Amino acid sequence: METKRFQKNDGGFICAHCGRDVPPLKTTSRDHCPYCLWSIHIDINPGDRACGCLGQLEPMTAYPDSKKGYVIVYRCQKCGEVRKCRAALKGNEPDDLNLIIELTSEQFPYQGHK
Ligand SMILES: [Zn+2]
Numbered sequence: 001m002e003t004k005r006f007q008k009n010d011g012g013f014i015c016a017h018c019g020r021d022v023p024p025l026k027t028t029s030r031d032h033c034p035y036c037l038w039s040i041h042i043d044i045n046p047g048d049r050a051c052g053c054l055g056q057l058e059p060m061t062a063y064p065d066s067k068k069g070y071v072i073v074y075r076c077q078k079c080g081e082v083r084k085c086r087a088a089l090k091g092n093e094p095d096d097l098n099l100i101i102e103l104t105s106e107q108f109p110y111q112g113h114k
Pocket residue numbers: 015016017018019020033034035036037038
């Protein structure tokens with residue numbers, strides 16, 4: 001099924017995982033859901049929409065980054081690719097920080113994993 005329920009543009013999108021209406025972040029283009037943190041495999045580089053996979057990106061773990069706040073590590077449920085994404089902690093409807101902190105305790109061998 002290749003239904004494009006995850007419509008992404010500067011005006012926000014409907015989360016493909018939890019189904020919530022995600023408002024635009026305003027500061028930068030948002031690439032994941034602030035409520036469940038799931039994302040979609042749509043970009044090769046952030047914002048380019050160049051990836052045709054469209055699998056759901058499951059948040060596996062997260063770690064603090066001195067420059068970026070938190071980085072969330074995702075794995076695509078469809079193709080298995082591991083991606084990293086900066087958490088959005090500022091702006092309109094920021095990410096759920098409690099969820100991110102919970103993720104930091106998850107062990108996921110993202111290093112060395114293809
Ligand atoms: Zn969601």
